[in-house]
Amino acid sequence: MNWNAAAYQNRHSYVWQHGESLLELLKPQAGERILDLGCGPGQLTEQIAASGAAVIGLDSDPAMIAQAQTNYPDITFQVGDAANFQLSEPVDAVFSNAALHWVTQAEPAAHCIAAALKLGGRFIVEFGGKGNVQTILKALSEVSRRSLNPWYFPSLSEYATLLESAGLEVVYAHLFDRPMPLGEAGLAGWLEMFGQRFFTDLSAEAWAETVRAVEAAAPQLYQEKEWIADYRRLRVIAMKPDEELL
Template structure:
């Protein structure tokens, strides 16, 4: 999966801007070892670094990492996959914003996250939850005639169970709606950034026709003179227990 890091940074800044409030749940402390898993172009990584924490940004996309390094040369970044990344030492915290719905092998990611935390370490994440972009997906499937479920959008129960089965204790979990303004022409941009990659065989002219058809069918998302994506998000905080066999 290859990303256009420049377009992502310029046209989809809401991705990390919405993640800024997630930093309050992280509550990074000076000298903590923190991993930003799926760091993108590094904006939230830099905010973690500003707390005095020792942070590394990981992302599976080389273009994203190259842009992050250009943006923040004082922070270490590394190309790595959420299902098999390796840290030099276990982390005090693993932070992840708007990434894990792209990781369809959720079991492998949860296992790797749990292994990579220190005992007592925390996992703080937000990503697409059950029902995320449901209208957009339904319309895109109708227009293309292709059944689409390209992302991992779990319920709270499903994701909490997954984390707990990998030895983490879920202490906070929330599923909530976040209608996300995209601007007057933003649905086309959203489709180009996040949807077109699932139709690599289509010529550009055909994709343009699909985009126009989606806009026509998805008029319920055009509100107050702009497009609004029907986002639903999961936020979760989980802790790695200090001991597997606590005494009473």
């Protein structure tokens, strides 16, 4: 699925700005090898590199990887699919912000992540959890009269179970509301960046009409002169055990 990397970088910086607190859970150390999975244009990858860790950014979208490489020429970026990748050497940590709800093949992704980690390595992830953007999704489904479920928004127990079945040990998991001010992009900009790809059959006029109808169907998201998306995030820390647990 193609991304408009420049528009993402220019109008949706709130995504990685919120990811910065996830770096506090990662605690990257100098000398570590870390994978940033679904790295996008690389702003968080660069912050990991600033810790002195050797970081690799992986993303399935060639335009995102090209943007990341332009932004940060000294970092290694690669095109690759989270559900089908292998690293030449295992890493101390896999980090992923706001990417894995795009990966509907969650089971193979969990296996690839587990395989990429060293024994004792850690997986630090945040993405959309069950109920994420429910108001927007409901309005979009009603307005378009399509049954839409394009993202993977698992519950906490569903995702923890999936990671355990891939051989990881979940040591922390938190599902929480994070109302997200959409800034100047507004709901129309959010829909254009993240939703329009599911409506490629619509003309520009039909899409504009859909956006207007979604705005009219979800007035509760317009608060104090700003559109606020009903984000719900799932944060997880999982470890690859040093030895097989009994």
